[in-house]
Amino acid sequence: MKSQTFGIILLAICIVSGVGYLAANALTSTLHVYIQLLPENIGSGDTLTISVNVTDIVSTPIIDAEVTATIGDLEIIYILSQHGNGRYQATIDTPIMTPGTYDITVTVQKEGYHLVRTSTQLVISVVD
Numbered sequence: 001m002k003s004q005t006f007g008i009i010l011l012a013i014c015i016v017s018g019v020g021y022l023a024a025n026a027l028t029s030t031l032h033v034y035i036q037l038l039p040e041n042i043g044s045g046d047t048l049t050i051s052v053n054v055t056d057i058v059s060t061p062i063i064d065a066e067v068t069a070t071i072g073d074l075e076i077i078y079i080l081s082q083h084g085n086g087r088y089q090a091t092i093d094t095p096i097m098t099p100g101t102y103d104i105t106v107t108v109q110k111e112g113y114h115l116v117r118t119s120t121q122l123v124i125s126v127v128d
Helices: 002-026
Strands: 032-038 047-055 066-071 077-079 087-093 100-109 116-125
Touching: 032 100, 032 116, 047 066, 047 100, 066 087, 077 087
Parallel strands: none
Antiparallel strands: 032 047, 047 087, 066 077, 066 100, 100 116
C-alpha cells in the first residue's frame, strides 16, 4: 500500500510541475516580427513607410506592444503607432539621408514576451 501512495504523490507532483512549467513558458513567449518598407525603391527626399506586423508563435496578432525603429547611425528613434490587428507603422521623411545603404533596426517589447530586435536594410538611391 505504501508504494501505491508514493506513486500517486509522485504523479501529482509531476502534473503540478508540468502546469507550472507551461505557465512560466506562456509568460516568456517569443514574438514574430515582420518588417516591410514601402516603397521598396526610395530616393533621397522621398517618404518611407515602415510597416511591422507582430504575432505570437501561433500567428495571433499582438496589440499594445512598444515598437520602435532606428535607422543607421542617425540616433533618431521612431515610435511606430498601432494600426490594429498587430500592425504598427511609422512614416519617415528622408531628406536628411544621403544616398547609401542603411540598417533599420526594429525593437518590439511586450510584457510577458521576450524582447525582439531585428534588422533589415534600406537602400536610398540618387534622385535625378
